[in-house]
Structures are given as C-alpha cells and as structure tokens.
Amino acid sequence: MDGRTRRRADTKQRLYEAAVELIAEQGFSATTVDDIALRANVAKGTVYYNFKSKNELFEELLRHGVELLTAGFREAVEGLPPREAVGALIRTQLEYIRRYRAFAQLLLSEMWRTNREWHQTLILLREQAIGVIAETVQAGVDSGDLPDDLDVRVASAALFGVGLVVAVDWLVFQPERPIEDVEESLKAIVRRVG
Amino acid sequence: MDGRTRRRADTKQRLYEAAVELIAEQGFSATTVDDIALRANVAKGTVYYNFKSKNELFEELLRHGVELLTAGFREAVEGLPPREAVGALIRTQLEYIRRYRAFAQLLLSEMWRTNREWHQTLILLREQAIGVIAETVQAGVDSGDLPDDLDVRVASAALFGVGLVVAVDWLVFQPERPIEDVEESLKAIVRRVG
DNA sequence: CTTTTTGAACTGACTGGTCAGTGCAAAAAG
C-alpha cells in the first residue's frame, strides 16, 4: 500500500469513526453530513469524494463493523472444544462491544427496524453473525454437550441478541462494573446453552 | 365523558398509534409530523392542538406504553408465589410485545440511545419497569427459590432486556412461530432465574 | 505529473411549527 492509499484509508477510517459515534448518539436521520465531516476533521467535499452518499457511508460502515465481529468470533472458537466454545463467543462479544461500544449501540438501534433502505443489508449481516454462532452451537448439540431438542437457529439468534442488550445496557447504565462481572451474569443467565 | 372529550381522546389515540408505527419503522427523526397526521387521518394542525411538539408527543407516548406494561406486570404477579411469578412476568412481557409490537420495536431502538432530549424520561421509565421485575426477583431470593448471590438489579435488567430482544426478534424474523415456542425457548435460556 | 483534499457557495426539496379561519355539539336564552 503506497502513501496515497494509506492516507486515503486513514481518511475513510476517521469518517467511519465519526459517523458511528454520531449515529449511535443521535440516530441516522438526525446526524448530518456536515456533523460527520466536522468531527472527522475533514471537509464536506471529502465525504463525497470517498463515499457516494450518506446512505452508502452508513452501509459500508455496517458491513465493516459486522465483518470485524464475525472475524473475531471465528478466531475465538478456532480449535476449541464445543464445551468451551460458546463461552468464548460470549467473552468475545463482550470485549468487542466494550471496544466498539458506539457500533454496538447503533446495531442495537437499527437491527430490528424494518422499512429502511439498508434493511436488506442488515438481514444479511445478521445472518452472517448468527451463522458463526450457529455453527458452534450445532457442534455442541452434535457432541452431546447441548440438549438435542434445542432449536439451533433460535438459540443462536437469542444468544446474539442477549449478548448485545446486556453488554450495551452495561456500558450505558453501569459502566463502572468490571467486564468479568457482566460475563458472569450473562453466563448465569444463559446457563443452559452457554 | 361527553362527546367532545371522547372525540378528543379518540384523536389522541389515533395519533399515538400512527406515531408508534411510523417511528418503529423509520425512527424518530425520519418520521415527519405530516406522516403522522396523514396516517392518523387528521390535519397537521390537530397534532399541534393535542401536543405541544413532536418531541412531547413522543415522550407522552413512551410514558403511556411503559405504564401499560408495568401495570400488566403488577397484575400478573398479584398474589403469585415467587416460584411462579417470574414465569408469569416472562409470559406477560411476551404477550404485551405481541400485542404492541411496534411499541416494543421502538423501545428497543431508543432505550440505549444517549444524548437525545428524551433520554432522562427513558431512564425513569426503564427504572419503573425494571423495578417491578426486581421486586419479584427479590421475593424469589428471599424465599430461597433463587440463589442469594444473585445481583437482583443486574438480573432484573437482563431479564427485561432479554425478553425484549427475543420477542422482537421473534416477531420480526420468525412471526409464524407460536408464542408457546418462544416462551419455551426464552425460559430455557433464562433457566437460572426464570 | 496524478491523486486526494479543501472550503465555500449554491440549490431544491423537505420539515417543524404557526395561525386565521371553519364546523359543530352542547349550553343558554326565549
């Protein structure tokens, strides 16, 4: 990657970060392109040089964030036996959300909203993230570590959603609480699967 | 209640319903007052005759919805022994969300959003709903039905959040699934507390 | 040189909120 490409990548990264924070706080519609440019320390023209539109910036940002999460999931369960794998997923999700708190908030806000332009994108991304979880849960069922009457897709979706709310609730309303505590509570709740 | 008062109450009700649906679908900022008036079959001015502003309409609507839910909670656990009470809460929440699906979606989208004008209202309402759950959970701990090392507030918050995501996810992505199934899955997940 | 960024000006569509005016049910008057 040469200097120009790197420079441009940096700019895009700054725009992602600015947009994620603002949209998490205010929502998509309430966030203006001028706001984003201002927070990213970039001229408005630069936004439109790097992205086709406000909408596309947002969609790319969604893809980027979810891919990062699923990559983390895959890495976390790599070579782990089913018994420990689900626990690793929970831990990974918690750490991811602590690190990318704004993105998690944004995802929580938009995930179950229908009738928006990016809804299809979101369905795909949800499928992607839950898919990784489902693989692990399925392995657990196959190995007998999890009850075989468990509906894998429902359980995986629930696991994903539960981690999301509990973690975001933690960061918003009880940020002083250590991550181990939250992990403990979460695992206590999902005892049956995790 | 005379004719005028009834008429006005009807109008407010229609406005609530229109606003809830639209905001659940599109978000607060993306929903225009014109949209709301149109769907409620009412002139724009009527919105401002009945509510001080778009913001206040939304806040009243939040209060209205959450009060309905907490009232349902209270009624559901009335006179029930702790062992059955938590299950009753879950069932009630599920039924409420099926009945007022749009409101639940809206709550899920806005609940953890900071820096919005209505954030304080939301904190209060969250406190109210979780408070009722906490009373029940506390009774369970006192009676020995629940482990006494359980952090009541965290568990209650988690319970509330979990019910919300699982139920909304059900309605959005698997609406054909019967409520008993979902109740079963949910209770399987929260085995330890519910 | 080329690529990327700047920054300011501009447009046209849209939005929250306002307000003078209308219709009608119920109360008051006869």
Added chain:
DNA sequence: CTTTTTGCACTGACCAGTCAGTTCAAAAAG
C-alpha cells in the same frame, strides 16, 4: 319546544429554517 350563542376541536395553507447533495477552483500531498 326553537333559536341563538359559545367555545372546543380541528383544518390546511403558509413560513422560516435545515439538510443532502453538487460544483468547482485551488491547494496540498505523493
């Protein structure tokens, strides 16, 4: 009873402001 008056509830055109997106000349960076 009928007629008149009142004022609540509602209307919809209108206004001032805002925002996404465009344009472009010029500068910075590599």
